[in-house]
Amino acid sequence: QSALTQPPSASGSPGQSVTISCTGTSSDVGAYNYVSWYQQHPGKAPKLMIYEVSKRPSGVPDRFSASKSGNTASLTVSGLQAEDEADYYCSSYVGSGNYVFGTGTKVTVL
Amino acid sequence: QLQLQESGPGLVKPSEILSLTCTVSGGSFSRSSYYWGWIRQPPGKGLEWIGSISYSGSTYYNPSLKSRVTISVDTSKNQFSLKMSSVTAADTAVYYCVRCSDNWFDPWGQGTLVTVSS
Numbered sequence: 001q002s003a004l005t006q007p008p009s010a011s012g013s014p015g016q017s018v019t020i021s022c023t024g025t026s027s028d029v030g031a032y033n034y035v036s037w038y039q040q041h042p043g044k045a046p047k048l049m050i051y052e053v054s055k056r057p058s059g060v061p062d063r064f065s066a067s068k069s070g071n072t073a074s075l076t077v078s079g080l081q082a083e084d085e086a087d088y089y090c091s092s093y094v095g096s097g098n099y100v101f102g103t104g105t106k107v108t109v110l
Numbered sequence: 111q112l113q114l115q116e117s118g119p120g121l122v123k124p125s126e127i128l129s130l131t132c133t134v135s136g137g138s139f140s141r142s143s144y145y146w147g148w149i150r151q152p153p154g155k156g157l158e159w160i161g162s163i164s165y166s167g168s169t170y171y172n173p174s175l176k177s178r179v180t181i182s183v184d185t186s187k188n189q190f191s192l193k194m195s196s197v198t199a200a201d202t203a204v205y206y207c208v209r210c211s212d213n214w215f216d217p218w219g220q221g222t223l224v225t226v227s228s
Contacts, residue, residue, distance in 0.1 A: 032213075047218070048217075051216075089157050091214070091215070097170030099159040
């Protein structure tokens with residue numbers, strides 16, 4: 001299973017929106033509604049931000065939203081804040097109990 | 111609140127076995143819908159799913175690591191473990207233990223750095 005493809009970087013000014021793509025195949029992202037997104041600050045463990053394509057866990061701000069179309073999932077961060085500067089990873093179920101992560105995107109708040 | 115904590119040697123010699131244990135506290139370890147897993151992250155690189163195990167011992171492994179990895183569970187201690195054989199420098203990474211809930215990972219342990227070096 002190959003890693004899902006994410007852009008290496010994305011940026012926006014405070015208050016703006018940034019969207020990160022996560023491109024897979026018809027065997028992973030396109031096949032299951034089990035895409036999740038994780039936020040990772042430097043030196044910290046990743047934190048679940050989105051599960052099942054577009055659901056937010058309790059405590060995650062509604063500035064974070066996500067969707068999927070075909071083999072590509074997307075995460076949008078609206079109203080960017082300084083604390084949103086982090087690495088973001090997508091993940092997808094690929095069948096047979098297996099999972100794959102995206103290559104990761106570094107979000108910079110300008 | 112469920113917490114996971116990794117433990118094990120921070121330095122392993124090449125060709126030897128990497129062994130880590132994750133201790134689960136503050137919540138249900140035995141719920142049948144949960145799997146417990148390991149994910150690693152080489153320094154400066156992305157995340158890689160290693161494998162998962164259920165409370166009853168059913169396992170799934172990343173095909174690229176399957177030949178070298180064993181995940182086991184000790185229900186009496188609320189622990190699960192990772193063993194990786196024939197390690198090389200490429201296995202140097204922060205290793206995270208996680209709960210796998212219906213196809214997402216939450217929560218995560220704080221992670222433990224394992225360096226493979228002689």
